[in-house]
Amino acid sequence: MKLGFVRHGQTQWNLEGRLQGSSDIPLNDTGRAQAREAVEVLGxxxxxxxxxxxxxxxxxxAQIIxxxxxxxxxxxxxxLIERDYAQGEGMIEAEALAQWPDKNGGGIEPLASVVDRGLxxxxxxxxxxxxxxxxxxxxGTIIRYTLSHLAGYKLDTIRNGSVAIVGQDQDGAWQLELVNDEVPAKISG
Structure with a gap:
């Protein structure tokens, strides 16, 4: 069994650096193009x-793919819904971080909860x-932190429209094979 995680394409809030979490913000044209590009990586x-x-x-x-x-x-x-940013929904990320360091507080869903949902x-x-x-x-957040948990090391970022792949080894453990369309440095180097 293999799982391919694709972060949705860009939205206007992504472009503006806003926390969108569980807010239902649509793709923009760049996001649709990123989805079509993901087809090439998954192909x-x-x-x-x-x-x-x-x-x-x-x-x-998902429909485009x-x-x-x-x-x-x-x-x-x-x-699979994104982290709930509660009072931070719609805020510019830097503003949210100034108000709630490490995005803890303001009713923001704890990362442990996000990872638990991902697993x-x-x-x-x-x-x-x-x-x-x-x-x-x-x-992005649910992919990044769930895969960081599975890999045993922190992933820096998950780009819009990018592909990450995990496969099961002979013992049924998940192994990271691809992140942001590339073999991760922990594997390749």
């Missing part, structure tokens, strides 16, 4: 199904599609 992966977060920016990215790969769009999973989503998707290669279209 040779032998994907069986495309699933996503239910937020429109992830769903639209499904169409590009000639697959039917699969279901959405609420567990539960992986378990659910693996149970729903045993042995299948699944492309999962969701959000």
């Amino acid at each position: 040779a992966g032998g994907w069986d199904v495309i699933v996503s977060s239910p937020l429109s920016r992830a769903r639209e990215t 499904a169409d590009g790969l000639g697959l039917e769009l699969g279901p959405s999973y609420d567990l 539960r989503a992986i378990e659910q998707i693996a149970a729903d599609y045993p042995g299948k290669n699944v492309a999962i279209i969701c959000h």
